[in-house]
Amino acid sequence: EDIRVYEFAEACGKSPAEVITVLFSLGMMVTKNDFLKQDELEILGEEFGIEVTVRDALEDVNYVGDYHDGDEDIDDSSFVTRPPVVTIMGHVDHGKTSLLDKIRSSKIASGEAGGITQHISSYTVEKNGQKITFVDTPGHAAFSAMRSRGTAITDIVIIVVAADDGVKPQTEEVIAHAKASGCPIIIAMNKIDKETANIDMVKAQMAEKGMTPVDWGGNTEFIGVSAKSGEGIEDLLENILIQAELLELKADPTAKAKAAVIESSLEKGRGPVATIIVQNGTLRIGDNIVCDTTFGRVKAITDDNGNAVKELGLSETGTVLGLNDVPTTGTVMVVMDSDKEARDIATTRAEHARAKELSKSTKVSLEEMSGLIAEGKIKQLPVIIKTDVGGSLEAIKGSLEKIANDEVKVKVIHAAVGGITESDLVLAGASEGCIILGFNVRPTGSVKAKAKADGVSINTYSIIYDLIDDVKDALSGMMSAVI
Numbered sequence: 093e094d095i096r097v098y099e100f101a102e103a104c105g106k107s108p109a110e111v112i113t114v115l116f117s118l119g120m121m122v123t124k125n126d127f128l129k130q131d132e133l134e135i136l137g138e139e140f141g142i143e144v145t146v147r148d149a150l151e152d153v154n155y156v157g158d159y160h161d162g163d164e165d166i167d168d169s170s171f172v173t174r175p176p177v178v179t180i181m182g183h184v185d186h187g188k189t190s191l192l193d194k195i196r197s198s199k200i201a202s203g204e205a206g207g208i209t210q211h212i213s214s215y216t217v218e219k220n221g222q223k224i225t226f227v228d229t230p231g232h233a234a235f236s237a238m239r240s241r242g243t244a245i246t247d248i249v250i251i252v253v254a255a256d257d258g259v260k261p262q263t264e265e266v267i268a269h270a271k272a273s274g275c276p277i278i279i280a281m282n283k284i285d286k287e288t289a290n291i292d293m294v295k296a297q298m299a300e301k302g303m304t305p306v307d308w309g310g311n312t313e314f315i316g317v318s319a320k321s322g323e324g325i326e327d328l329l330e331n332i333l334i335q336a337e338l339l340e341l342k343a344d345p346t347a348k349a350k351a352a353v354i355e356s357s358l359e360k361g362r363g364p365v366a367t368i369i370v371q372n373g374t375l376r377i378g379d380n381i382v383c384d385t386t387f388g389r390v391k392a393i394t395d396d397n398g399n400a401v402k403e404l405g406l407s408e409t410g411t412v413l414g415l416n417d418v419p420t421t422g423t424v425m426v427v428m429d430s431d432k433e434a435r436d437i438a439t440t441r442a443e444h445a446r447a448k449e450l451s452k453s454t455k456v457s458l459e460e461m462s463g464l465i466a467e468g469k470i471k472q473l474p475v476i477i478k479t480d481v482g483g484s485l486e487a488i489k490g491s492l493e494k495i496a497n498d499e500v501k502v503k504v505i506h507a508a509v510g511g512i513t514e515s516d517l518v519l520a521g522a523s524e525g526c527i528i529l530g531f532n533v534r535p536t537g538s539v540k541a542k543a544k545a546d547g548v549s550i551n552t553y554s555i556i557y558d559l560i561d562d563v564k565d566a567l568s569g570m571m572s573a574v575i
């Protein structure tokens with residue numbers, strides 16, 4: 093993965109133009125600096141009669157799967173049941189934070205934790221000798237974002253609804269996100285200690301949203317709880333364990349650890365700190381770790397009670413010190429065999445990220461062009477002109493070419509009558525800083541989207557003077573600087 097058109101061409105002894113032509117003929121628009129996608133690589137392999145193996149060097153490393161009994165091709169002899177990871181979501185003020193704190197404090201023997209009153213983002217409790225890990229996600233949007241990036245940390249979702257307030261707009265959003273995750277959902281009807289609490293109202297409103305209570309013939313569990321008195325919390329935990337059992341969550345405690353980063357920060361005197369949940373294996377002090385573009389060796393581990401520990405096991409959560417930089421939330425921390433391996437992977441990833449950033453930034457907007465021109469970095473403004481009729485095309489082309497002076501000039505790469513198409517984007521992408529000017533023509537939605545993705549700027553006008561003025565302004569950036 094992550095190979096550019098020209099790199100690919102070089103690797104198989106072709107010219108970039110040949111590669112571009114093949115893809116172009118199939119309607120795929122690329123420029124020589126673009127990264128090839130998997131399907132494009134496959135097509136090219138076929139076309140040139142060479143074998144192309146698409147392999148993400150980091151794929152196995154990043155793979156974090158759920159393992160179930162009976163999965164084929166997996167030696168599951170060392171697999172054990174792992175504790176479920178639970179996320180609580182709900183409308184603001186319905187008691188998410190209070191509930192998380194109450195569950196924790198009701199389960200921790202006094203004295204065990206240092207600052208129990210302080211809210212923490214993840215912890216593990218025990219019920220009937222079985223563990224449950226709770227995670228406080230910053231919001232349902234973040235929850236789904238992590239999921240879409242492949243860092244699905246949650247096994248079970250709890251939707252909290254205040255029984256005195258009922259279903260609110262945010263509750264509905266949460267339902268949508270929770271459903272999309274495919275996780276089992278439990279409804280916690282909170283604040284049942286209040287006189288105004290109305291459990292039947294909540295059930296009816298939720299049933300309307302497709303979440304019918306079990307006692308109404310549906311299949312969603314509704315548990316009444318109070319984060320204030322603690323009532324119902326044992327019920328809720330029991331229910332979580334029942335759901336977890338059905339999920340048959342398995343993982344391998346003997347494997348090299350994989351963990352999801354759920355929080356990160358830079359702390360004075362400690363350096364980069366990552367709060368993690370172990371998804372597979374066991375994380376130990378001394379392990380060589382890589383986490384997206386950061387790497388290091390585990391120097392210290394703190395468990396969810398703030399105690400220094402030597403290791404974290406399956407579904408356990410805590411903080412890790414030892415990374416060279418602050419990792420991005422939602423990324424996966426993986427243990428490697430050697431520190432060299434960890435460093436190499438992190439460095440390669442960082443280089444790729446930088447290269448991708450650069451390949452984008454070579455294509456700029458009219459305003460940015462003006463800045464580059466002002467700095468004397470660019471001596472010409474390449475443009476593509478598309479218009480509705482021939483008359484305006486000639487007029488615009490003539491006017492733009494007249495603006496040019498000795499220092500800077502407009503370079504018309506292509507001028508034609510017709511709509512702005514993908515092939516215009518390809519052309520623009522091939523010429524650094526090229527801008528597409530449309531007069532009485534507009535790009536279609538898909539061209540617009542592709543332009544955005546490619547970083548090609550399209551400006552459309554319905555008054556010729558506006559078009560000319562914009563270009564003049566861009567060029568004058570340089571003209572004034574030269575004088």
Ligand code: GDP
Nearest residue numbers: 183184185186187188189190282283318319320
């Ligand atoms: P969040 O925004 O969902 O995290 O809600 P909070 O946990 O901050 O709670 C919002 C308010 O409701 C606070 O004033 C809590 O004290 C109160 N609250 C939360 N749970 C309960 C409960 O079970 N009973 C009562 N009476 N009040 C609660």
